[in-house]
Amino acid sequence: MLLGLSPALARAQGRSSVPPPAHQAAIEQLYRGDYSRAERAFNNLLRGGIKTVQARWIDSICYHAMLGETYYLAGDNPSAMRQFDLALELYLANRTWLTTIEFRQDPRPDQSGPTHIAPWGASTRRPVASRITGGFLASIGRIDNNTQAQQGGVVQAAQFWPIDAVEVVRTTAWAVRRRAQLLGPLAAHDPLHKDVLESYSRGGVGPRGHWSQAWVELQWGVALAGSGRDDDALPHLQRAVLLGGKFDHALTGLALLAQGEIVMAKGDHAAAAALLGEASIAAYAYDDVSVIDEALRLGYVNHRLSGGGGPFPPLEEAGMWAERQQLDHVAARARVCRADELLAIRDLGVATKTLGRVGTGRNDIAGSPLGAQAARLRAMGRFLTGDTDGGYALLADTLDAQRRFSSRNLQIALTTQRFDTGGLSPRVASLVYPELLADPTPDEWGADPLDAIAVLTTDHRGALDRAIATAIGRRKIDEAIELVELAKRRRFFRSLPLGGRGAAVRRTLGAPPERLTSDERLERQGMRLGHPELAEASTSIRELAEGLRDEKTLFTADGLESDLLKRIKQLGAAVERRESLLPVAALAREQSTLGFPPHAPLEVLRERLADGQVAVVYHALGDEYYGFLLSKDDEHAWRVGTGAELSPELSDLLEAIAGGGQQKTWTYEELGSDAWLEPAERLSQRLLEGSRLDFSQVTSLVVVPDGLVWHAPFELLPVADSQETRLLIDETTVQSAPTLGLSLSDPRRGRQVRRTGVATRGVSREDEVDVAWEAYADRAPSPEPIVSGAPVSPTLLASLVDQLIVAIPSDLMPGSTGDWRPLPLAQSKGGELADWIRMPFGGPERLVLGGVHTAAQSMLKPSRRRGRSANAATRPGDELFFATCGLMASGARTAMLTRWPTEGEFDDELSAQFLLGTDRLPAAEAWRRSVLISRDARLNPRSEPRIDAGDADEELPEARHPFFWAGRLLIDDGGFLDAEDAETEASKAESP
Structure with missing residues (x-):
């Protein structure tokens, strides 16, 4: 094909420069917030772009890049990625285009004077602005086409086009930078990004020794920064600031912006403030609205992260300038930042007025990420005015949108997609997944709390499963255990309205100092200063609760005295006040740690294991169950089997020991049978x-269950390789926890029990004895009856005791976690698990919940009942995970739950023996002692409603059958120290 055999100068052909003026007009539409029109405009430019014989030309780099930016600002990250991909693919196809430029003049000082001084400040760099006159010409095709003509190839004569070379460089650098931001840690392993970076490192991109090398340095620097090579990037970006080492130029602002981002990430907020301020000033001189907008955004975040008091200086002037220029997007940015400042000082009226001007008019801002930030602030305003329901409704919609807008969610999805299609090796996946799935850092909370909550409340189980499976496959068992721990914590976070952030704020302000880490104690100081009304409510809760706890007697059989009832209602009002204000702190730019469930590196957890203590962690990857063992000097993993394999074996054992329903009664013959041993041996093997456990060397077993394993009664499992039939409880202590961190979280001795609350069903006739009350009355310290009928939440009553015993039936079934009431008092409202999590700190550290019915009693058959829950559990066992997490979130350190209650005198006796032991023994030892003592006792059929008395002449059965003792689940944090050690730990916690 013959297109021409001689070069022709574009200026002789009357061609207009590219990109055409319509490109700049589209950029203006973009920053006016009219994303839809900008999208149409850039697509029109693409349709009219220059096309060579084989592909588009470099002018389309500009259109693709800015179309990508349009999608990015509108919140469509996948579409933005596609456009940035196309822009950079075009760059790579034309990587040497700068060498074809006809540079007609060197840059000269701009003698026009200070006509472009930013309204928000002047530069301190004493810059010398440059002027480049005469434009640029770039060639397409070949000057010598003889070889192609002779050999019959495609012949394209060289054509010269006037081109805005600066805009091509700017948009290329912008595409590299923004795409790397969207990719996050993936960028360093992304083939396209690596190709772009290599194109600069191997040279030949621009003319040697030429002043345009500053343009190359800019692109090279942002590519290095995108790969995480910040220290390598800085010298390139510094050389990009000046043309020929002398003059500011149209890309100076972008070079300074990229430097500011790097030093801000390093924590040098003073240097970042200077660089970002200079970036906005330099960008203003050359009408670069993109850099002005980014510099304002990053500058404000940097200002807040630095702890700088007062307003962010450029905001007011920059906002007014943007309004005059009708740049609604930039103006909205300034207004959102200003409203954020105003809410921080509780100037709600002006903040509301400021936000009222965001997302109005003929623009698309309301439905964009910027609009979501405005909605976050509006939700905070609703909470501050007491409209809690309205605040949560708006926040729910905003979080739904932010989950789509989130770059982190995009990165996790891309990692999974590339891993599944073979585009990401297991080695690289093992590097990227842990970084992407980690808890938000304090700086990330300070920079964008809305996005952090959105990520925490997004279901990333698929990504976590792949990360764990990859670690197992690579035999990185320590990494796998840490990821399993993360997966369990994330499961709990997803069940909470604020993704764990609300619980963190509640804990930071309300927990006793000895329960907080040093970081949390510092965060408490910051929150008290930033949220005085919330701190005041937390203080009121503590003072009211402590005053009530100091009362000699709170509860009597006749109920509460009127004065006490009044004070408890005041406590409830203080809790409601705190809860109404808590979302404000959760949504604010407060740095915080997600302290519950606690997280600790694996080596720290290993150090907390006592000699002879081992932890076994179970986790289901989809339907595949795995076990992980952690000891002082070892860790390994093994496949347990599928849920389909585990479920029938567990069901067989539960049927043999629990009887298959609440109506089942046991004959003496059944109680004397050991038919349950065979299914127990099968489950033990499973x-x-x-x-690889040698139980002769194990003194304590910590179990972290998952799914079906929550219903497995480990205490009765036969020990492998034993010469005789020995059950696990004969060999060692057994305790459980919902996470590994919670099982080894607090070595302190529990506080002294001053009051024990006892809640029972009472009696049905006046001549009957309350058997449960009698069991505890002489054995529990300072027992007081918690009776039904008080017009306050049972949770408030529970918060006033140190130890709580509940002998009232309740159902904890799959899917009903949100409805479950740990203290199910009749004629009382509230007290569901969500209320329990909000309980004032200082409540019961030890709980015995003796009337709980679970799916184990029906051999894990699905319940027809479905309750309400923020994250309703549908898998048997998940209800126990959420329940135990909720109990421990409120301060419980030990909790004894029944999987099935036996409902008789022995049930209460077993609990009483356990509580007697906990005064001088760790909970797991006390529980083992209780079982070993009690199971040899003779049962009284008259006091055991589940026993069929049969022939009165028969010898009374012993309580050795597992029905009577294996239905208990002991949850414990592993804490027990001598008094001297406990005092030392407390003194450490008091120091800042």
Whole structure:
């Protein structure tokens, strides 16, 4: 094909420069917030772009890049990625285009004077602005086409086009930078990004020794920064600031912006403030609205992260300038930042007025990420005015939108997609997944709390499963255990309205100092200063609760005295006040740690294990169950089996020991049978065969269950390789926890029990004895009856005791976690698990919940009942995970729950023996002692409603059958120290 055999100068052909004026007009539409029109305009430019024989030309780099930016600002990250991909693919196809430029003049000082001084400040760099006159010409095609003509190839004569070379460089650098931001940690492993970076490192991109090398340095610097090579990037970006080492130029602002981002990430907020301020000033001189907008955004975040008091200086002037220029997007940015400042000082009226001007008019801002930030602030305003329901409704919609807008969610999705299609190796996936799935850092909370909550409340189980499976496959068992721990914590976070952030704020302000880490104690100081009304409510709760706890007697059989009832209602009002204000702190730019469930590196957890203590962690990857063992000097993993394999074996054992329903009664013959041993041995092989445990060397077993394993009664499992039939509880202590961190979280001795609350069903006739009350009355310290009928939440009553015993039936079934009431008092409202989580700190550290019915009693058959829950559990066992997390979130350190209650005198006796032991023994030892003592006792059929008395002449059965003792689940944090050690730990916690 013959297109021409001789070069022709574009200026002789009357061609207009590219990109055409319509490109700049589209950029203006973009920053006016009219994203839809900008999108149409850039697509029109693409349709009219220059096309060579084989592809588009470099002018389309500009259109693709800015179309990508349009999608980015509108919140469509996948579409933005596609456009940035196309822009950079075009760059790579034309990587040497700068060498074809006809540079007609060197840059000269701009003698026109200070006509472009930013309204928000002047530069301190004493810059010398440059002027480049005469434009640029770039060639397409070949000057010598003889070889192609002779060999029959495609012949394209060289054509010269006037081109805005600066805009091509700017948009290329912008595409590199923004795409790397969207990719996050993936960028360093992304083939396209690596190709772009290599194109600069191997040279030949621009003319040697030429002043345009500053343009190359800019692109090279942002590519290095995108790969995480910040220290390598800085010298390139510094050389990009000046043309020929002398003059500011149209890309100076972008070079300074990229430097500011790097030093801000390093924590040098003073240097970042200077660089970002200079970036906005330099960008103003050359009408670069993109850099002005980014510099304002990053500058404001940097100002807040630095702890700088007062307003961010450029905001007011920059906002007014943007309004005069009708740049609604930039003006909205300034207004959102200003409203954020105003809410921080509780100037709600002006903040509301300021936000009222965001997202109005003929623009698309309301439905964009910027609009979501405005909605976050509006939700905070609703909370501050007491409209809690309205605040949560708006926040729910805003979080739905932010989950789509989130770059982190995009990065996790891309990582999974590339891993599944083979585009990401297991080695690289093992590097990227942990970084992407980690808890938000304090700086990330300070920079964008809305996005952090959105990520925490997004279901990333698929990504976590792949990360764990990859670690197992690479035999990185320590990494796998840490990821399993993360997966369990994330499961709990997803069940909470604020993704764990609200619980963190509640804990930071309300927990006793000895329960907080040093970081949390510093965060408490910051929150008290930033949210005095919330701190005041938390203080009121503590003072009211402590005053009530100091009362000699609170509860009597006749109920509460009127004065006490009044004070408890005041406590409830203080809790409601705190809860109405808590979302404000959660949504604010407060740095915080997600302290519950606690997280600690694996080596720290390993150090907390006592000699002879081992932890076994179970986790289901989809339907595949795995076990992980952690000891002082070892860790390994094994496959347990599928849920389909585990479920029938567990069901067989539960049927043999729990009887298959609440109506089942046991004959003496059944109670004397050991038919349950066979299914117990099968389940033991399923759960423990791959653990390589030598129980002769194990003194304490910590179990972290998952799914079905929550219903496995480990205490009765036969020990492998034993010469005789020995059950696990004969060999060692057994305790459980919902996460590994919670099982080894607090070595302190529990506080002294001053009051024990006892809630029972009472009696049905006046001549009957309250058997449960009698069991505890002489054995529990300072027992007081918690009776039904008080017009306050049962949770408030529970918060006033140190130890709580509940012998009232309740149902904890799959899907009903949100409805479950740990203290189910009749004629009382409230007290569901969500209320329990909000309980004032200082409540019961030890709980015995003796009337809980779970799916184990029906051999894990699905319940027809479905309750309400923010994250309703549908898998048997998940309800126990959420329940135990909720109990421990409120301060419980030990909790004894029944999977099935036996409902008789022995049930209460077993609990009483356990509580007697906890005064001088760790909870797991006290529980083992209780079982070993009590199971040899003779049962009284008259006091055991689940026993069929049969022939009165028969010998009374013993309580050795697991029905009577194996239905208990002991949850414990592992804490028990001598008094001297406990005092030392407390003194450490008091120091800042």
